Each structure stands twice: as C-alpha cells, then as structure tokens.
Amino acid sequence: MAYVIETKDLTKFFGKRNIIYHLNLKVPRGVVYGFLGPNGAGKTTTIKMLTASLRPTYGEIRIFGLEMPQKRVEIMKSVGYMPEVPIAYEDMTIFDFLIYMGRLSGLKKEKATEQAKDLMNYVGVGKLALNKIKELSSGQKQRVTFASALIGNPELLILDEPTANLDPLGRIEFIGKIISLAKEGKTIFVSSHIVSEVEKMCNYVGLINQGRLIAQGRIRDLTQIEENDYDVATSNNALALNFLKEKPYVREVWEEEGIIRVQVDPRFLDELFLQFPKYLASQGIRLKLFRPHTSPLERILMEKFGIGEVGD
Numbered sequence: 001m002a003y004v005i006e007t008k009d010l011t012k013f014f015g016k017r018n019i020i021y022h023l024n025l026k027v028p029r030g031v032v033y034g035f036l037g038p039n040g041a042g043k044t045t046t047i048k049m050l051t052a053s054l055r056p057t058y059g060e061i062r063i064f065g066l067e068m069p070q071k072r073v074e075i076m077k078s079v080g081y082m083p084e085v086p087i088a089y090e091d092m093t094i095f096d097f098l099i100y101m102g103r104l105s106g107l108k109k110e111k112a113t114e115q116a117k118d119l120m121n122y123v124g125v126g127k128l129a130l131n132k133i134k135e136l137s138s139g140q141k142q143r144v145t146f147a148s149a150l151i152g153n154p155e156l157l158i159l160d161e162p163t164a165n166l167d168p169l170g171r172i173e174f175i176g177k178i179i180s181l182a183k184e185g186k187t188i189f190v191s192s193h194i195v196s197e198v199e200k201m202c203n204y205v206g207l208i209n210q211g212r213l214i215a216q217g218r219i220r221d222l223t224q225i226e227e228n229d230y231d232v233a234t235s236n237n238a239l240a241l242n243f244l245k246e247k248p249y250v251r252e253v254w255e256e257e258g259i260i261r262v263q264v265d266p267r268f269l270d271e272l273f274l275q276f277p278k279y280l281a282s283q284g285i286r287l288k289l290f291r292p293h294t295s296p297l298e299r300i301l302m303e304k305f306g307i308g309e310v311g312d
C-alpha cells in the first residue's frame, strides 16, 4: 500500500537527548490521522521533521512517495501546514496576510484575493479582515493560521494542535470542518493531546509516548477488544434478549442501559447474522443498532497501554 506519509526509523537527538526513537509512521491516503500523545511526547518535533523545518538525526521520511527534505519544494506544494505557534507577520492585516501567502504559493493577485476572502469567511474571521494580526486573540490567530494552511486547496494537511486555543464551540466547528475536508478526499494528519477530540474527528490514530510510537492503526480496530462481541438494540429488547439467551451459539448475553451485549461463538457467527434479523422481522421488531462492541479510546489507552495522562 502506498502511504501519503511514511517514515522509517525516524530519530531525533537534541544534543545527547534522544527525543524521537525509530518512528515508523504509516498514514494511508484519505484518513484523518490523529497523532496523539501527552505534552512533551515529541509531536511537534516529529511534525517539524515532516515539514522539513527540522532535520532528523537519522531515518527516512517519504511524503507522496517523495523523499523529505530532498524534495521539499515539490512536496510542500501539495501540503497545508499549520504550525503550533502561529504567524509571524504581526503588522499585516488578516486580509493582506492571506493574499500574501496566496501569492507566495504561486497564485495570481486576483485569485489570491478571492481565495483570501473565501477562507476568511470559512474559518470565521471575515468580520476582522482589516484587523492587524497582532490585535487578534490567540484563538483568532489560530483560525487565520488554519486558513493559510488551506491556501491552494492542498491534498495533505499537517496540523499541529490546531484546536489548542479555540473555545468549546470553536472546537466543535473545527471538528466539523475537518470531517468535511476528509470527505472531499484530503488526507489529514493532526496532532492533539485530547483523546475525546481525536475520537470524534479521526479514523486513524498514532499513539506517541516519550518519543516512541506505541500503537498505530484504525481507531475502530484498536477499540474493538473482543472480536466476537456485538452491541444490539431493538424496538423490543425483552423479546430479542429471550431469543438470544436460548441460542447455543450465544456464549453470554445481557442488557445494559438499553443496549444488548452479545458474545458469540466465532464458529457460528453466520447464525447470529442470519437467524437473529430473520426472527426480529417475523415478530415485527425493528433493529435499531447492530455493531461490533467497542470500548472508548480513553479506556483502551489506560488498560492496554497504561497511559492515563492524555486528555484534558
């Protein structure tokens, strides 16, 4: 499989301190990849290496299959990067800044102006267009930095703690935008230390702790601990429960807060999938939910990886 971002043994020392250890990131095309880890885990250091603002001590980075930093200019044409510390152009207005960034990325003046207007509205700073960047709050600056990452409609977004300064409503809005950008087909690599946020906006996760990648994969796969556990809800749980209790292929079944949890003998999964819906239909019972049982990511992190400090 070709990955949009792939690193091999990516390692960084600061002096004698080993900050990043043999990181092997694999980011498939089209996913929202949450780069999750506690403060000081090494997220920003990694992202700086991915965007060639910091040189690895050793290891390889490939983005779109091209080597970083050797192919930096070519790669960065298709990458929107949002650094953790936003924008240095303090004396520019938002509008001028975004036009300037558009021009830098190669757009003609007219196109850059039009895009700046669209992006200001998109990130919710349209009314502040003529304010200088130094006059903005840190949350407003973060919105402008997000807008500048979107200039040129890049295929890959690399966002370093993009919600750090946003208020709760701003965060919800931001998550919605990330989900719709992913639906457009973009690949999004986003760092965060907030588990619940990653769970809402990402479908992939890389878990970094003390410079080491300790887990990586689809969130759905990481959170499904027992392969043969299912959550079921119907319009008549009492009848559904009775039916399941009598089946020899059902190992355990119980109801908790309106959800039936059923553990099935894996050799007879087909029986559950075929017989159960058929029975429900014959009784006029509506199936409201039928999916593999998952545990919240936060619980998995604690139970499987012993990490309890991620999150706020």
Ligand SMILES: Nc1ncnc2c1ncn2[C@@H]1O[C@H](COP(=O)(O)OP(=O)(O)OP(=O)(O)O)[C@@H](O)[C@H]1O
Pocket: 014, 019, 037, 038, 039, 040, 041, 042, 043, 044, 045, 046, 193
């Ligand atoms: N230029 C530097 N020189 C020396 N040590 C550094 C330097 N930059 C970062 N570090 C150290 O590297 C470690 C990882 O820092 P990094 O900023 O990558 O973490 P992070 O996961 O992004 O944390 P946060 O969530 O707090 O932003 C920290 O211990 C930090 O002190």
